[in-house]
Amino acid sequence: xxxxxxxxxxxxxxxxxxxxxxxxxxxxxxxxxxxxxxxxxxxxxxxxxxxxxxxxxxxxxxxxxxxxxxxxxxxxxxxxxxxxxxxxxxxxxxxxxxxxxxxxxxxxxxxxxxxxxxxxxxxxxxxxxxxxxxxxxxxxxxxxxxxxxxxxxxxxxxxxxxxxxxxxxxxxxxxxxxxxxxxxxxxxxxxxxxxxxxxxxxxxxxxxxxxxxxxxxxxxxxxxxxxxxxxxxxxxxxxxxxxxxxxxxxxxxxxxxxxxxxxxxxxxxxxxxxxxxxxxxxxxxxxxxxxxxxxxxxxxxxxxxxxxxxxxxxxxxxxxxxxxxxxxxxxxxxxxxxxxxxxxxxxxxxxxxxxxxxxxxxxxxxxxxxxxxxxxxxxxxxxxxxxx
Amino acid sequence: xxxxxxxxxxxxxxxxxxxxxxxxxxxxxxxxxxxxxxxxxxxxxxxxxxxxxxxxxxxxxxxxxxxxxxxxxxxxxxxxxxxxxxxxxxxxxxxxxxxxxxxxxxxxxxxxxxxxxxxxxxxxxxxxxxxxxxxxxxxxxxxxxxxxxxxxxxxxxxxxxxxxxxxxxxxxxxxxxxxxxxxxxxxxxxxxxxxxxxxxxxxxxxxxxxxxx
Amino acid sequence: xxxxxxxxxxxxxxxxxxxxxxxxxxxxxxxxxxxxxxxxxxxxxxxxxxxxxxxxxxxxxxxxxxxxxxxxxxxxxxxxxxxxxxxxxxxxxxxxxxxxxxxxxxxxxxxxxxxxxxxxxxxxxxxxxxxxxxxxxxxxxxxxxxxxxxxxxxxxxxxxxxxxx
Numbered sequence: 015x016x017x018x019x020x021x022x023x024x025x026x027x028x029x030x031x032x033x034x035x036x037x038x039x040x041x042x043x044x045x046x047x048x049x050x051x052x053x054x055x056x057x058x059x060x061x062x063x064x065x066x067x068x069x070x071x072x073x074x075x076x077x078x079x080x081x082x083x084x085x086x087x088x089x090x091x092x093x094x095x096x097x098x099x100x101x102x103x104x105x106x107x108x109x110x111x112x113x114x115x116x117x118x119x120x121x122x123x124x125x126x127x128x129x130x131x132x133x134x135x136x137x138x139x140x141x142x143x144x145x146x147x148x149x150x151x152x153x154x155x156x157x158x159x160x161x162x163x164x165x166x167x168x169x170x171x172x173x174x175x176x177x178x179x180x181x182x183x184x185x186x187x188x189x190x191x192x193x194x195x196x197x198x199x200x201x202x203x204x205x206x207x208x209x210x211x212x213x214x215x216x217x218x219x220x221x222x223x224x225x226x227x228x229x230x231x232x233x234x235x236x237x238x239x240x241x242x243x244x245x246x247x248x249x250x251x252x253x254x255x256x257x258x259x260x261x262x263x264x265x266x267x268x269x270x271x272x273x274x275x276x277x278x279x280x281x282x283x284x285x286x287x288x289x290x291x292x293x294x295x296x297x298x299x300x301x302x303x304x305x306x307x308x309x310x311x312x313x314x315x316x317x318x319x320x321x322x323x324x325x326x327x328x329x330x331x332x333x334x335x336x337x338x339x340x341x342x343x344x345x346x347x348x349x350x351x352x353x354x355x356x357x358x359x360x361x362x363x364x365x366x367x368x369x370x371x372x373x374x375x376x377x378x379x380x381x382x383x384x385x386x387x388x389x390x391x392x393x394x395x396x397x398x399x400x401x402x
Numbered sequence: 403x404x405x406x407x408x409x410x411x412x413x414x415x416x417x418x419x420x421x422x423x424x425x426x427x428x429x430x431x432x433x434x435x436x437x438x439x440x441x442x443x444x445x446x447x448x449x450x451x452x453x454x455x456x457x458x459x460x461x462x463x464x465x466x467x468x469x470x471x472x473x474x475x476x477x478x479x480x481x482x483x484x485x486x487x488x489x490x491x492x493x494x495x496x497x498x499x500x501x502x503x504x505x506x507x508x509x510x511x512x513x514x515x516x517x518x519x520x521x522x523x524x525x526x527x528x529x530x531x532x533x534x535x536x537x538x539x540x541x542x543x544x545x546x547x548x549x550x551x552x553x554x555x556x557x558x559x560x561x562x563x564x565x566x567x568x569x570x571x572x573x574x575x576x577x578x579x580x581x582x583x584x585x586x587x588x589x590x591x592x593x594x595x596x597x598x599x600x601x602x603x604x605x606x607x608x609x610x611x612x613x614x615x
Numbered sequence: 616x617x618x619x620x621x622x623x624x625x626x627x628x629x630x631x632x633x634x635x636x637x638x639x640x641x642x643x644x645x646x647x648x649x650x651x652x653x654x655x656x657x658x659x660x661x662x663x664x665x666x667x668x669x670x671x672x673x674x675x676x677x678x679x680x681x682x683x684x685x686x687x688x689x690x691x692x693x694x695x696x697x698x699x700x701x702x703x704x705x706x707x708x709x710x711x712x713x714x715x716x717x718x719x720x721x722x723x724x725x726x727x728x729x730x731x732x733x734x735x736x737x738x739x740x741x742x743x744x745x746x747x748x749x750x751x752x753x754x755x756x757x758x759x760x761x762x763x764x765x766x767x768x769x770x771x772x773x774x775x776x777x778x779x780x
Contacts, residue, residue: 118760122767122772140653140655144654145656145657145658147660148657149657153651163647166646166650167644167647167649170642171634171638171642171643174631209587215588216589216592219429220426220595223430226422227422227687229658229686230660230691252606253606299631300627300628300631301628301631358628360622360624360625373629373631377631377632377634377635380636380638381635384639420688422687423687
């Protein structure tokens with residue numbers, strides 16, 4: 015499996031259990047704090063789900079610390095998030111309205127939950143006209159807790175902490191592709207032209223310009239593949255039928271079929287405009303991945319392992335990754351020369367890579383527990399509630 | 403003088419709307435050639451000259467027929483359906499030919515077509531994005547028609563055009579992005595995406611037209 | 616110099632961890648307040664525009680909103696004016712109201728629709744222009760975002776396309 019992050023042949027030595035437990039302790043405390051309110055609420059299903067989510071997050075962090083591997087354990091959380099979020103969301107939609115489609119009445123009432131994917135399209139109109147071109151609400155309400163201000167606040171916080179690491183620790187859609195990418199043992203489509211990486215930027219430019227010109231979130235209306243697993247406007251005209259056809263095709267193609275065939279996150283790498291937008295914030299994030307040219311043997315394992323093709327010959331020769339790196343750790347885990355390393359900007363490359371990795375993981379996992387962990391617990395509650 | 407002041411003010415007030423209508427095409431079109439500030443300014447002036455040709459055509463219509471645009475919805479659907487499809491085709495030619503596009507290499511026939519039309523393509527894009535009916539345009543058309551003289555109508559639209567064009571001058575700064583790798587390629591792919599959008603609009607308009615015979 | 620950049624880098628890294636910890640307790644509320652403080656509001660295309668006038672109709676009210684005009688040639692929706700009848704519980708079984716949109720004393724349209732007792736039943740409206748301000752509507756339900764009638768919570772929302780000005 016050249017496409018997945020297998021542990022390096024030489025193997026990174028495992029950390030002792032005692033030290034691993036000690037390093038995991040802050041995350042255990044944090045998780046208890048984050049889940050405490052849920053644990054104190056009535057309902058056996060809720061308590062069981064919260065405990066299961068807590069155990070999952072703490073265990074995975076322990077394993078990341080003990081094995082000194084990041085990608086494979088992070089992936090367990092991320093795939094769980096990707097599959098459980100739609101489960102919980104669709105359950106709530108069916109329970110609330112009996113359907114995944116958004117009736118126009120809900121849009122008129124400002125009850126459409128705001129999604130982070132819409133953020134890039136909101137910026138120009140908000141800056142020019144101080145209006146949000148989305149049928150939601152600015153402040154949270156009883157009927158719409160997922161208001162614009164809350165989701166923007168969440169995004170701002172995630173960007174501050176993670177940069178483009180949002181795509182590896184926060185995005186509740188990316189885990190779907192990551193799950194499908196792990197299905198096949200070998201990639202059927204091996205050669206992908208790296209020039210396809212430019213498409214997300216083009217989609218970003220197109221939707222930003224068209225949204226500002228049309229006063230409509232064009233990506234949401236026309237291109238979002240994840241409407242297949244969340245909610246979408248009622249199909250009551252030729253146009254809405256075309257829109258539905260497009261998002262179903264994009265979902266099946268980019269999120270299911272191509273990840274299985276290529277073992278890459280094809281929607282993220284070759285389409286998602288939010289990923290391109292989020293890449294810009296890697297510039298201000300203090301963590302990155304570097305390639306120690308003194309140790310690198312040019313085996314290209316790191317390039318082959320990257321799920322979103324964020325490494326190429328030029329970037330490796332320059333000693334780093336491309337702007338699109340999402341800090342998933344795949345390249346570091348697969349490098350058997352310890353040339354690909356975690357790094358803190360300003361510090362010498364390879365001076366204390368494990369310290370850099372742990373510092374990033376504390377920040378990223380704290381966010382992941384708070385955000386993704388709560389989504390996992392919420393979805394698990396629905397599942398457990400069937401039996402309990 | 404009063405008429406021209408009115409035209410200038412109307413143009414300045416309409417500028418943001420006009421920029422919104424042509425901006426999605428203009429911005430990537432300026433970036434796609436990978437030219438510097440001077441070259442981008444040249445491209446912008448060719449684009450605007452095409453837009454001016456569109457405005458002046460409408461001024462002739464306004465003076466001749468007393469209308470800024472066909473009033474019958476079916477005629478409008480036919481006209482703008484054809485305009486949108488033409489714009490989609492122009493965007494594809496502009497984006498695909500001359501330089502290799504990541505999504506599809508340029509067939510040699512397309513390259514030879516583009517080489518012949520290249521000087522005119524930005525003007526065609528300007529013309530085709532300029533042919534739309536927006537309220538300020540309708541107002542300008544109605545006022546031009548009231549002048550009862552073709553030179554006055556044309557002059558009115560010329561001044562109106564200058565008022566709107568001022569808003570697009572800052573876009574010359576796009577030439578400064580030339581230093582960033584991949585900008586021209588991204589712009590070309592953006593043009594292809596926009597071509598798909600305008601093709602859809604054109605097909606829907608023509609479908610509506612021919613289903614309402 | 617190298618030591619200084621290294622110290623700064625590690626300090627920034629530590630602050631990142633601190634930011635992650637402070638997010639749910641402090642930073643979220645700060646960011647939400649910040650977004651709200653910018654004064655942004657939902658675009659009138661979706662919110663229906665600010666309320667302009669309220670017409671008392673004996674038991675219920677009709678709210679006339681600010682007209683929402685097309686701002687760009689690429690906008691897919693027509694200009695419209697939104698009218699809101701509320702509360703639904705006070706409406707008669709058949710509503711037929713003449714509405715003055717601009718407060719000049721002359722009614723601009725007549726809107727007529729049945730109010731079914733089933734809240735999920737489809738609504739249909741006939742709008743007859745009395746001046747040249749609006750387009751007619753005959754048996755319209757939810758035709759488009761700028762031409763519809765719908766029950767929204769405890770009110771009935773009508774969007775009437777405006778004639779180009």
